Amino acid sequence: MADRTLGIALHGAGWVAHAHAASWLKNPHAKIVSVSDVDRQRAQRFAEEFQLDCAVRDDFQQVLDDRQVEVVDITGPSHVHAPQGIAAAQAGKHLLVEKPMGLTLAENQALRDAVDRAGVKSLAGFVLRWNPAVETIKSLVASGTLGQLFYVEVDYWHRMKPAHHAWDLHSRKQTGGSAMLLGGCHAVDMLRWLTGDEAVEASAVSNNQRGLFEYAANVVALIRFRSGIIAKTSTLFDCEMPYAFNIDVAGTEGTVRDNRLWSKRLLPGQTGWMTIPTILPDSGDVQHHPFDAEINHLVDCILQDRPSHCNVADAYRSHELCLAIDRSLEEGGRPVTLPLA
Numbered sequence: 277m278a279d280r281t282l283g284i285a286l287h288g289a290g291w292v293a294h295a296h297a298a299s300w301l302k303n304p305h306a307k308i309v310s311v312s313d314v315d316r317q318r319a320q321r322f323a324e325e326f327q328l329d330c331a332v333r334d335d336f337q338q339v340l341d342d343r344q345v346e347v348v349d350i351t352g353p354s355h356v357h358a359p360q361g362i363a364a365a366q367a368g369k370h371l372l373v374e375k376p377m378g379l380t381l382a383e384n385q386a387l388r389d390a391v392d393r394a395g396v397k398s399l400a401g402f403v404l405r406w407n408p409a410v411e412t413i414k415s416l417v418a419s420g421t422l423g424q425l426f427y428v429e430v431d432y433w434h435r436m437k438p439a440h441h442a443w444d445l446h447s448r449k450q451t452g453g454s455a456m457l458l459g460g461c462h463a464v465d466m467l468r469w470l471t472g473d474e475a476v477e478a479s480a481v482s483n484n485q486r487g488l489f490e491y492a493a494n495v496v497a498l499i500r501f502r503s504g505i506i507a508k509t510s511t512l513f514d515c516e517m518p519y520a521f522n523i524d525v526a527g528t529e530g531t532v533r534d535n536r537l538w539s540k541r542l543l544p545g546q547t548g549w550m551t552i553p554t555i556l557p558d559s560g561d562v563q564h565h566p567f568d569a570e571i572n573h574l575v576d577c578i579l580q581d582r583p584s585h586c587n588v589a590d591a592y593r594s595h596e597l598c599l600a601i602d603r604s605l606e607e608g609g610r611p612v613t614l615p616l617a
């Protein structure tokens with residue numbers, strides 16, 4: 277690997293940026309050279325908190341003009357991700373863009389195309405791909421321990437209340453998008469990541485039990501994949517329970533239910549579920565998310581000049597599936613065919 281240090285700019289000095297910064301600081305090939313936010317005082321406090329020796333700004337153009345900046349980490353609110361990501365790519369910067377990348381199909385396409393044209397490396401914020409339980413399930417699928425997959429179910433159940441720190445942004449359609457784009461995208465991305473397959477059809481129903489959001493807070497979708505795998509995903513913002521991210525994967529030779537394994541191929545004498553000691557994706561706290569591994573992966577991709585499996589082009593497909601689910605909701609649950617474009 278090229279032995280050099282990448283200059284990192286964090287743009288948007290809020291909650292998730294704190295977790296990103298802690299991970300950037302642990303990587304020996306990264307140096308935070310710029311922190312910016314529309315609120316310069318927030319950026320200043322952020323730099324002081326992490327004792328950063330870096331530029332502090334409220335002007336994104338200055339970030340893009342800074343030759344020391346090689347990677348822009350976009351951590352502001354969801355509705356600004358796509359335009360900022362496009363500008364960063366056009367300025368020749370590598371990109372880490374938090375999810376959701378964009379709130380419309382056109383925005384997601386424009387970001388994907390801008391990154392492609394610029395030839396920069398990119399990573400979208402589907403950080404749960406690096407969760408240890410997910411890495412374990414992915415390995416079990418790849419090794420054939422479960423046989424041929426035919427059903428996958430991933431749910432994102434996360435009670436969201438007005439006390440949430442970003443409630444005004446997240447609860448509105450224009451800035452939060454939808455339940456699928458805001459939170460359910462992690463579960464939708466997990467369906468694609470674990471199956472290695474692309475959806476061809478999605479249909480969904482929803483309700484808005486507490487009436488707190490501008491969009492439907494609770495969604496359940498049925499999905500058919502190209503290979504014939506069928507899937508279910510749900511997002512519940514109105515649930516009354518601790519955060520849960522359920523993963524069920526069923527194949528012809530075995531089944532995984534979160535950290536429990538049944539496999540007649542691997543464990544022919546099995547008489548009960550085997551529990552795998554691991555770390556489950558069972559917290560919505562960004563401190564629990566595996567940002568160290570995600571950021572190390574992006575740095576490796578840049579220094580080794582190879583694309584990420586979670587780049588903007590790949591993540592486009594997860595966003596497209598979220599938008600297909602939303603389209604089905606708008607059309608009364610009618611099945612929507614993919615690809616949308």
Ligand SMILES: NC(=O)c1ccc[n+]([C@@H]2O[C@H](COP(=O)([O-])OP(=O)(O)OC[C@H]3O[C@@H](n4cnc5c(N)ncnc54)[C@H](O)[C@@H]3O)[C@@H](O)[C@H]2O)c1
Pocket residue numbers: 287288289290291292293312313314315318351352353354355356374375376401402403441442458562565
């Ligand atoms: N990958 C994950 O698991 C994960 C977890 C949490 C949040 N997120 C995503 O990260 C994003 C930020 O969420 P958060 O909880 O940190 O929000 P936050 O409100 O804590 O922070 C957002 C920051 O962006 C700043 N900001 C506002 N407008 C801006 C602009 N135009 N340009 C730059 N900065 C701007 C705000 O002043 C604030 O400091 C959201 O899109 C959210 O979906 C992802």
